[in-house]
Amino acid sequence: MPDDLNFFLSRIREADKVIIVAPVYYLGQQTTLKLINDRMLSIQNDSEEYFKNKQCVIVVPHTIKDWEGYAREATMHFARFLGLKVTGTLVVNKTLPGDVLDEDSLTKIKKLTKSLVDNSTVDFSDPTLAYCPDCDSSLLQIQRNGRWRCIMCGSVGKWQVKDGEFFMNGTSEVERFSCEGMKEHGHVLTEVKEEYIRRRKAVAANQELYKEFDYWIKLQTRAKTLDCN
Structure with missing residues (x-):
């Protein structure tokens, strides 16, 4: 199977949006x-290229209502991982041909495309939900001690409920998806690899302690003779 990664990267390099x-x-x-x-991951840790600040908009279609899962966040951060500047993310509960031709969907799509022309940001977030103030992720760990953490970008902060309203504040100290953040990620992985090389004999000795055990669960079967007469 041919490797088409370079084809993919070249198309992004050529694109204006x-x-x-x-x-x-x-x-x-x-x-x-x-x-x-x-x-x-294998080529970006020490790369200066990325696609810095190249504008990107995202559409995430899904078939079953309320089954969008973490796809919105994962797709947004896929773009940020490439260095793209995400300025709009639209989640639509439509997947069949022609589904998006209703008035509401067309209005949102026109706003999204217009933002590309105007180089502006468009917000489709649900006003009833809480989002990370740094990366717009809705995947937040709400901690019992009045703190919160974004599991996508690592931002932390405090939350409180006042007069029936939910409030959050906080920020990220390290931008995971910046060039600096990705380099730091790569350096940590390199350190882990070097640590393994230093301790490989001790690791091998630990493996010997459980190598004799067979933890696989196997079905007990009995041979049967079929009577074909």
Whole structure:
């Protein structure tokens, strides 16, 4: 199977703007995007290229209402992982041909495309939900001690309920998806690898302690003779 990663990267380099349309696959990110993420890790940690500040808008279609899962966040951060500037993310509960031709969907799509022309930001977030103030993710850990943490970008802060309203504040100290953040990620992985090399004999000795055990659960089967007469 030919490697088309360079083809993908060259198309982004040539583009003035980027549109990502990726459907939800059982609550999650479309697999091709994850594959590109994994491939890019091997070349981006020490790369100065990225696609800094190249504008990107995202559409995430899904079939079953309330089954969008974490696809919105994963797709947004896929774009940020490439260095793209995400200025609008639209989640639509429509996947069949012609589904988006209703008035509401067309209005939102026109706003999204106009933002590309105007180089502006468009917000489709649900006003009843809480989002990370740094990366716009809705995947937040709400802690019992009055603090919160964004599991996508790492931002932390405090939350409180006042007069029936939910309030959040806080910010991120390290931008995970900046060039600096990705380099830091790569350096940490390199340190882990070097630590393993230093301790490989001790690790091998630990493996010997459980190598003799067989933890696989196996079905007990009995041979049967079939009577074909």
